Amino acid sequence: xxxxxxxxxxxxxxxxxxxxxxxxxxALLSLGLAVIFGLLKIINFAHGAMYMLGAMTTVLMFDYxxxxxWVALLLAPLLVGAFGVAIEYFLLRRIAGQDHIYSLxxxxxxxxxxxxxxxxxxxxxxxxYAMPDMFKGGVNLGxxxxxxxxxxxxxxxxxxxxxTWFVIEKTKLGAxxxxxxxxxxxxxGFGINVPLLISLTYGFGVALAAFAGVLAAPIYSVTPVMxxxxxxxxxxxxxxxxxxxxxxxxxxxxxxxxxxGLTKTFYPPASSAVIFLVMVxxxxxxxxxxxxxxx
Amino acid sequence: xxxxxxxxxxxxxxxxxxxxxQAAISNDTVKIGYLADMSGTYRDLAGPNxxxxxxxxxxxxxxxxxxxxxxxxxxxxxxxxxTSSSTVRRWVENEDVDLVxxxxxxxxxxxxxxxxxxxxxxxxxxxxxxxxxxxxxxTPNHIxxxxxxxxxxxxxxxxVVKEGGKTWYMLTADYAFGHALEGDVTRVVEANxxxxxxxxxHPFPTQDFSSFILxxxxxxxxxxxxxxxxxxxxxxxxxxxxxxxxxSGQTLAALLLFLTDVHALGAQTAQGIxxxxxxxxxxxxxxxxxxxxxxxxxxxxxTMVHAGIYSSTMQYLNAVDATGSDDAQTxxxxxxxxxxxxxxxxxxxxxxxxxxxxxxxxAEVKTPAESKNEWDLYKILRTIPAExxxxxxSESKCKLVNN
Numbered sequence: 001x002x003x004x005x006x007x008x009x010x011x012x013x014x015x016x017x018x019x020x021x022x023x024x025x026x027a028l029l030s031l032g033l034a035v036i037f038g039l040l041k042i043i044n045f046a047h048g049a050m051y052m053l054g055a056m057t058t059v060l061m062f063d064y065x066x067x068x069x070w071v072a073l074l075l076a077p078l079l080v081g082a083f084g085v086a087i088e089y090f091l092l093r094r095i096a097g098q099d100h101i102y103s104l105x106x107x108x109x110x111x112x113x114x115x116x117x118x119x120x121x122x123x124x125x126x127x128x129y130a131m132p133d134m135f136k137g138g139v140n141l142g143x144x145x146x147x148x149x150x151x152x153x154x155x156x157x158x159x160x161x162x163x164t165w166f167v168i169e170k171t172k173l174g175a176x177x178x179x180x181x182x183x184x185x186x187x188x189g190f191g192i193n194v195p196l197l198i199s200l201t202y203g204f205g206v207a208l209a210a211f212a213g214v215l216a217a218p219i220y221s222v223t224p225v226m227x228x229x230x231x232x233x234x235x236x237x238x239x240x241x242x243x244x245x246x247x248x249x250x251x252x253x254x255x256x257x258x259x260x261g262l263t264k265t266f267y268p269p270a271s272s273a274v275i276f277l278v279m280v281x282x283x284x285x286x287x288x289x290x291x292x293x294x295x
Numbered sequence: 296x297x298x299x300x301x302x303x304x305x306x307x308x309x310x311x312x313x314x315x316x317q318a319a320i321s322n323d324t325v326k327i328g329y330l331a332d333m334s335g336t337y338r339d340l341a342g343p344n345x346x347x348x349x350x351x352x353x354x355x356x357x358x359x360x361x362x363x364x365x366x367x368x369x370x371x372x373x374x375x376x377x378t379s380s381s382t383v384r385r386w387v388e389n390e391d392v393d394l395v396x397x398x399x400x401x402x403x404x405x406x407x408x409x410x411x412x413x414x415x416x417x418x419x420x421x422x423x424x425x426x427x428x429x430x431x432x433x434t435p436n437h438i439x440x441x442x443x444x445x446x447x448x449x450x451x452x453x454x455v456v457k458e459g460g461k462t463w464y465m466l467t468a469d470y471a472f473g474h475a476l477e478g479d480v481t482r483v484v485e486a487n488x489x490x491x492x493x494x495x496x497h498p499f500p501t502q503d504f505s506s507f508i509l510x511x512x513x514x515x516x517x518x519x520x521x522x523x524x525x526x527x528x529x530x531x532x533x534x535x536x537x538x539x540x541x542x543s544g545q546t547l548a549a550l551l552l553f554l555t556d557v558h559a560l561g562a563q564t565a566q567g568i569x570x571x572x573x574x575x576x577x578x579x580x581x582x583x584x585x586x587x588x589x590x591x592x593x594x595x596x597x598t599m600v601h602a603g604i605y606s607s608t609m610q611y612l613n614a615v616d617a618t619g620s621d622d623a624q625t626x627x628x629x630x631x632x633x634x635x636x637x638x639x640x641x642x643x644x645x646x647x648x649x650x651x652x653x654x655x656x657x658a659e660v661k662t663p664a665e666s667k668n669e670w671d672l673y674k675i676l677r678t679i680p681a682e683x684x685x686x687x688x689s690e691s692k693c694k695l696v697n698n
């Protein structure tokens with residue numbers, strides 16, 4: 001068997017694929033963050049909590065109401081998104097225009113409260129969520145066993161990422177959004193309801209996190225603390241990609257998934273640190289991120 | 296009857312000894328500090344319900360000991376040796392805490408026991424796993440009560456090797472506990488004629504195990520050994536079943552599983568997994584009676600750690616009562632001299648290195664058909680006698696043992 005740095009090629013191909021799958025998660029999560037920061041200039045520390053809420057809602061809706069996976073895929077992001085709109089309307093709006101640190105602290109506090117309350121109710125051992133029947137099993141690709149569900153994760157994440165990028169960068173609605181946050185008074189003068197637009201944008205960004213949560217529910221242990229570790233990594237991804245760059249967040253997400261996956265193969269103990277190492281390097285040589293506009 | 300007599304004589308003897316040493320309870324208060332992960336990965340196996348178990352023991356004891364009142368303080372260790380060290384330093388230096396109980400992450404226990412030794416206070420560790428806690432890290436100031444990695448490896452790994460699992464691939468949590476467990480498993484596997492063919496040390500905690508499971512699959516080993524705990528273990532098991540590990544003929548050996556982990560996985564996913572435990576709630580009338588009371592308080596069945604916290608607190612209070620002292624060495628000596636016979640252990644004994652040795656159990660997770668309710672999860676396959684379970688003193692590297 002051919003080897004690369006002592007690792008069989010077959011193993012390496014498997015690890016690349018796994019990296020892309022994990023990267024798809026990072027892409028979805030960092031996309032939501034980038035949308036919220038890029039358009040609203042809010043540093044959303046509640047993003048991990050929203051991801052967790054997406055997963056928890058999926059499990060709880062199934063346990064208590066029998067709602068199946070496909071309905072949850074639509075309903076959980078809608079519910080969490082609506083919750084996000086409420087947060088924006090009742091809380092974030094009051095500190096609009098202040099320094100970034102205010103929104104950072106406020107959303108961080110919200111995240112702590114949400115996960116603290118849920119830990120009290122559900123503990124941290126994790127809730128069970130069965131894999132949907134149609135995704136059970138997988139296919140042998142020769143170099144690895146590919147569970148059907150992981151293949152679905154790539155497809156679903158990429159479609160949603162591309163769709164979001166397209167709407168924001170290429171459609172009229174996206175243009176309103178970008179213009180509304182650039183000069184809201186002018187846009188209001190044109191008869192566009194900017195406050196509503198802002199609420200909906202925050203809700204949408206949060207819904208993206210919840211969508212990733214639903215995707216995660218069948219494969220990861222669903223607990224109220226699942227968001228906190230993920231959040232830090234995803235922030236690093238956004239910083240590497242360039243705060244607020246939508247396309248940058250997607251590409252960097254997948255790239256970081258792959259880099260992390262390769263580290264897990266060659267030197268596993270460093271796998272939790274490698275993304276931060278990349279972040280340090282990027283900040284040293286390109287402070288505005290790989291895809292950020294030079295300030 | 297002879298049992299009773301023995302107890303009485305030892306109580307009288309130690310009472311005399313204690314009065315000779317002019318013992319007294321400082322500040323007329325016995326203060327217990329409960330330190331555990333209250334909010335992170337290891338919360339459910341000890342956590343707030345462990346505090347409940349401790350309070351149950353104090354209430355059952357009567358709320359006071361030898362005329363002195365019993366106070367409890369508690370703190371979240373955040374799984375951080377640094378945070379825990381500063382908490383315990385404050386407790387013993389400024390707040391007169393006599394006993395530190397609970398303690399889960401092994402790295403926390405090792406750090407805290409050093410501070411207890413400096414200040415000559417007592418610690419009873421119920422949650423931690425690393426056998427190094429009473430080996431190279433032993434101090435005259437702590438007791439390790441419920442289980443450790445030595446019997447976990449002895450029980451589970453030797454059973455798996457004897458069933459034909461000769462080659463092992465280890466997934467190890469990259470900190471003190473994982474390293475200790477990996478070392479103990481390696482010893483047992485090799486002693487039984489098996490071989491470790493590969494090891495991955497993964498960061499703690501890790502959410503996505505797919506990359507590691509893939510490497511373990513590629514190794515072609517008979518057994519994938521999980522030397523980790525809590526959410527790491529449940530995530531690894533879930534991912535292994537997703538990636539078809541068992542269908543491809545490999546066995547999964549989870550070396551440390553708590554009842555709460557198995558409950559989270561459910562009988563469907565976890566069925567057939569063998570594990571070693573220090574205690575199970577559904578073993579006899581005594582364990583069931585206490586577990587029913589615990590469940591009334593908390594709504595869940597107790598883990599071995601919860602039961603151990605209750606039992607060790609009782610032992611501690613009995614020792615304070617018998618000696619009339621809360622001095623660490625006096626109480627520890629009394630606890631070592633008194634065999635433990637309660638719902639947690641029969642003929643348990645605290646050795647000079649601080650290890651409480653007692654029978655351990657090899658269990659198997661029931662199938663969904665066998666399991667009558669959500670907490671009916673284990674069948675006990677074998678009792679591993681105390682003397683077979685733990686590291687013999689003759690192999691000890693502890694400074695308190697003359698080897």
